[in-house]
Amino acid sequence: MIISVASGKGGTGKTTVSVNLAASLETPLKLLDCDVEEPNVHLFIQPDEMVSRTESTFVPVIDEQRCNGCRKCADLCEFNALAVIGEKVLVFPELCHSCEGCREICPEQAVQAGSRELGTIETGSWQHVIMSYGRLRVGEAMSPPLIARVQSIIDPDDLVIIDAPPGTSCPAINAMKVSDFVLLVTEPTPFGLHDLVLTVEAVRQLEIPCGLVINRADIGNEEVYRYARRESLPILMEIPFERSIAEIYSRGGLLVEHSEEWRIRFSGLFDTINDRAALQEVGR
Amino acid sequence: MKVAITARGADLSSEVDPRFGRAANILIIDLETMEVETIDNSVTANSFKGAGIQAATMVHDRGAEVLMTGYCGPKAFQTLQAAGIRVVSEVSGTVGEALERFRTGEVQYLDSANAESHW
Ligand code: SF4
Numbered sequence: 001m002i003i004s005v006a007s008g009k010g011g012t013g014k015t016t017v018s019v020n021l022a023a024s025l026e027t028p029l030k031l032l033d034c035d036v037e038e039p040n041v042h043l044f045i046q047p048d049e050m051v052s053r054t055e056s057t058f059v060p061v062i063d064e065q066r067c068n069g070c071r072k073c074a075d076l077c078e079f080n081a082l083a084v085i086g087e088k089v090l091v092f093p094e095l096c097h098s099c100e101g102c103r104e105i106c107p108e109q110a111v112q113a114g115s116r117e118l119g120t121i122e123t124g125s126w127q128h129v130i131m132s133y134g135r136l137r138v139g140e141a142m143s144p145p146l147i148a149r150v151q152s153i154i155d156p157d158d159l160v161i162i163d164a165p166p167g168t169s170c171p172a173i174n175a176m177k178v179s180d181f182v183l184l185v186t187e188p189t190p191f192g193l194h195d196l197v198l199t200v201e202a203v204r205q206l207e208i209p210c211g212l213v214i215n216r217a218d219i220g221n222e223e224v225y226r227y228a229r230r231e232s233l234p235i236l237m238e239i240p241f242e243r244s245i246a247e248i249y250s251r252g253g254l255l256v257e258h259s260e261e262w263r264i265r266f267s268g269l270f271d272t273i274n275d276r277a278a279l280q281e282v283g284r
Numbered sequence: 285m286k287v288a289i290t291a292r293g294a295d296l297s298s299e300v301d302p303r304f305g306r307a308a309n310i311l312i313i314d315l316e317t318m319e320v321e322t323i324d325n326s327v328t329a330n331s332f333k334g335a336g337i338q339a340a341t342m343v344h345d346r347g348a349e350v351l352m353t354g355y356c357g358p359k360a361f362q363t364l365q366a367a368g369i370r371v372v373s374e375v376s377g378t379v380g381e382a383l384e385r386f387r388t389g390e391v392q393y394l395d396s397a398n399a400e401s402h403w
C-alpha cells in the first residue's frame with residue numbers, strides 16, 4: 001500500500017500531514033520525501049543516524065580519437081543534448097535524459113559512459129519508520145530521475161508514505177503515479193482551491209483514488225467545501241488554525257506526540273484510506 | 285560570405301525575429317550574390333529544450349559565418365562559438381536594414397551569451 005501526500009502548491013501543510021500520519025502508526029513503514037527540491041520531512045522525523053549516498057546518471061563522453069563526426073548520435077538524441085559541428089561533437093550534459101541511445105547507435109564506439117550527479121539520498125530509521133529523502137543537486141534541472149531513486153527502496157508489500165513535490169508538474173506526477181491513494185492537502189482559500197482543482201484533475205488522469213485534508217480549516221471560505229461536494233471528493237480530515245498547532249510545527253515537533261487526540265485522528269485517517277483503497281481494488 | 289539573420293517572415297523586408305532558437309525563420313543571405321535561402325525553423329522552435337543548439341547547427345551547416353539576431357542563450361552561443369560563427373545581438377528593424385548595418389560595419393560582436401538559458 002502506497003499513499004502519496006500531495007498539494008497544489010507548497011506551504012499548505014503537506015509535510016505536517018505526512019509526518020504525523022507516519023508517526024501515528026505502529027506498523028513498520030517507509031516514509032519517502034520525494035520533494036527533492038525542498039525536502040523537509042527530516043526536520044520532523046529525525047533518525048539518530050543517516051546513511052548518505054550520492055546518486056548519478058549516465059551522460060555521454062565522446063572519445064574524439066574514435067569519433068568520425070557521422071552525426072548519428074546527434075540525429076538520434078531527442079533532447080538536443082548533442083550537436084556535431086564539423087567533426088566535433090558537443091555534449092550538453094544538463095539536457096541529457098540518459099537513454100543511452102547515442103551509445104548504442106554510435107558505429108565507432110566513440111560514446112563512452114560519463115556521469116552527472118543528480119543529488120544525494122539520505123536514509124535512516126526512527127522508531128517503526130524507515131525514512132529516506134532525496135536532495136537535488138543545486139543546478140540539476142531534472143528531478144524525476146532522483147525521485148525514482150528515492151522510490152527504488154519500495155518493496156511490493158511495503159506500507160509507504162510519499163511526501164510528493166507540490167504542484168502538477170512532471171516531478172509531482174512522477175512521485176504520485178506509483179501510489180494506491182493520494183491524499184491532497186489544501187487550504188480553504190481561493191488560491192488553495194485553484195491549485196487543488198488542477199491537482200485533482202491530474203490525479204484523476206492517473207486513475208488513483210484520492211481524498212482531501214483541509215488545513216487551517218477555519219480561515220478562508222466555503223468554496224473548497226462546495227467544490228469537494230460537487231466532485232464527490234471525500235474530506236478525510238480538517239486541521240484547524242490553532243496557535244498550539246503552529247507552535248509545535250515551528251519547533252519541528254509532531255502533533256501526534258503532543259496530543260493523544262491527534263494520534264487517534266491520524267491513525268483513523270489511515271484506516272479510512274486503507275478502506276477506500278481496498279474498495280477501489282475490489283471495484284477494479 | 286554568408287550571413288544568417290533570424291526573421292519573422294521570409295524576405296529582406298521582414299522584421300528581425302529577436303529570438304534565435306525559437307525564431308520563425310532563419311534567412312541565410314549570400315553577400316556576393318544576394319541570394320536568400322529561407323530556413324523554416326518551426327520544427328526546431330517547437331522542441332522542448334535545446335532549440336538554440338539545433339538552430340546553431342543548422343546555421344553552421346548552411347555555411348554562414350555571422351549570425352544576426354536579438355538574443356542568444358548560453359548553449360546556442362557555445363555551439364556557435366565551436367562552429368566559429370560570430371554573433372551580432374540586439375538587432376532590430378527589418379532584415380534589409382540589419383544587412384545594411386552589417387555592410388557598413390556598424391556592428392559589434394558578442395563575446396558571451398546575452399540571454400538566460402530556457403529552463
Ligand atoms: S543518452 Fe540519450 S538523451 Fe543523453 S545524449 Fe545520449 S541520446 Fe541524448
Ligand code: SF4
Nearest residue numbers: 067068070071073106
Ligand atoms: S555517432 Fe559516434 S562517430 Fe558518429 S558523431 Fe556520434 S560519437 Fe561520433
